[in-house]
Amino acid sequence: MDLEDNSNKVPNNYDRPFTPDRISTLKDNEIFVFGSNLQGMHGGGAARVACQRFGAVMGVGVGLQGQSYAIPTMQGGVDTISPYVDEFIEFARSRTDLTFLVTRIGCGIAGFTDDEIAPLFRAALSVENILLPRSFVKKM
Numbered sequence: 034m035d036l037e038d039n040s041n042k043v044p045n046n047y048d049r050p051f052t053p054d055r056i057s058t059l060k061d062n063e064i065f066v067f068g069s070n071l072q073g074m075h076g077g078g079a080a081r082v083a084c085q086r087f088g089a090v091m092g093v094g095v096g097l098q099g100q101s102y103a104i105p106t107m108q109g110g111v112d113t114i115s116p117y118v119d120e121f122i123e124f125a126r127s128r129t130d131l132t133f134l135v136t137r138i139g140c141g142i143a144g145f146t147d148d149e150i151a152p153l154f155r156a157a158l159s160v161e162n163i164l165l166p167r168s169f170v171k172k173m
Contacts, residue, residue, distance in 0.1 A: 106145070
């Protein structure tokens with residue numbers, strides 16, 4: 034997969050590529066990070082892509098599945114998403130052999146905005162194997 038170039042410097046010392054807007058293939062060490070629901074019903078949006086292409090498992094709404102990682106976004110407000118994002122960031126720190134491509138979780142079917150979700154990923158700015166969407170980095 035071709036990663037989006039980060040040739041213009043952005044705030045917060047983010048010096049790696051951004052997650053591409055569309056992801057259709059992954060390298061062996063890449064993980065597709067998507068927004069899910071706790072029930073793991075991956076019927077639409079990035080969750081559907083994760084299920085169809087990257088090994089997400091129906092009925093599993095949290096964590097690593099194949100070449101995907103589910104972060105629940107449909108169970109309430111931003112405060113209910115935050116612990117799952119923190120858990121993801123800690124997991125990514127422990128798996129430096131993998132590169133995590135974070136999609137705009139929560140900003141599709143779940144109905145949140147980049148302004149609401151991006152700050153949850155602030156700690157990911159210092160984690161070299163987490164790639165973030167350009168819109169998230171610009172909001173931090």
